[in-house]
Amino acid sequence: MRYAYLGPAGTFTEAALLGVEGAREAERVPVSSVPVALAAVRSGDVDAAMVPIENSVEGGVTATLDAIATGSELRIVREALVPISFVLVAPAGTALADVRAVSTHSHAWAQVRGWMDQHLPGADYVPASSTAAAALALLPGRDVGFDAAVCSPVVVEQHPELEVLAENIGDNQGAVTRFVLVARPDAPLPPRTGADRTTLVIPLWEDRAGALMEILEQFATRGVNLSRIESRPTGNVLGEYFFSVDVDGHVQDARVADALVGLRRVCPSTRFLGSYQRADRKVATVARHHSDGAFREAQAWVAGLQGGGPR
Secondary structure (H helix, E strand, O other): EEEEOOOOOOHHHHHOOOOOOOOOOOOEEEEOOHOOOOHHHHHHHOEEEEEEEEEEOEEEHHHHHHHHHHOOOOOOEEEEEOOOOEEEEEEEEHHHHHOEEEOOOOOHHHHHHHHHHHHHOEEEEEOOOHHHHHHHHHOOOOOOOOOOEOOOHHHHOOOOOOOEEEEEOOOOOOEEEEEEEEEEEOOOOOOOOEEEEEEEEEEEEOOOOOHHHHHHHHHHHHOOOEEEEEEOOOOOOOOOEEEEEEEEEEOOOOHHHHHHHHHHHOOOOOOEEEEEEEOOOOOOOOOOHHHHHHHHHHHHHHHHHHHOOOO
16 A cells, blocks of 8 residues: 655654554655645555645645545545644754744644744744644755744654754644545445544535525435535636535435435535544434434335335
8 A cells, every 4th residue: 555645754644644554564655735645646656645634723624625626536535633732843052032934834833823922923934835844944954944843743753853942832732633534436435333424525506595505405404414514616716616514424324325315416516525434433413313214214105105005
């Protein structure tokens, strides 16, 4: 197996990938961005890619939501949750008072803004492709336009030549990022466990009053809970959007399957991105009249009516 991940080594994405069985022994390919990682899956250069999709502080990772919603289809086969802890690092001998510019990934910067405003109010922000890339740019022999970087503590463990100026600088100490392992659409569908998630891309096919309500009704009337819904521009025309949606349940659950049938009728371009076990193993609460048994009973009753059988 070959896995792509947002590199270089030491990123939170690599930490998520290392939690996959067999990933430590497999070939791991660091790449520069989420679109590059997903392109490698589509081309067959790698078997799967680990990418961030949602953060408890910043919400959806737009680069992933957009890249997975367009182009040839992909499948999410697994998810992972990684607690996020940040440190501020710099070359040895650097004092906090010497820092004039700090580099990190945009999502990391958003999660340490409060700390920065309090301790380094005048520091400039320099965007980086990843937290690890920002830190590694500070290694001896490299000339960069910043003095410090925000990264994972793992980077410092791997590169002791970097000095930690401050630890636990995140504004939210309970921050968590959700990552997904993405493969090609012919990947086996993960089995239903009872603690599952299904991810969909639903284009808003018509800009009119009630269009979104018509989408939501497909889930609400069948007792399918939406755990995440975000709108994203398609990039084609101003005002044209799609919805990235996570629902509780598996496509093999009767309520979810029936909702997808209804959704497909009203929006034929709906994209199924996968059903997979939740990383937190949280079992969905389902009312009796939305259970698989209730759906089977109702379908059998209608079949009897259609066939002229007992009513």
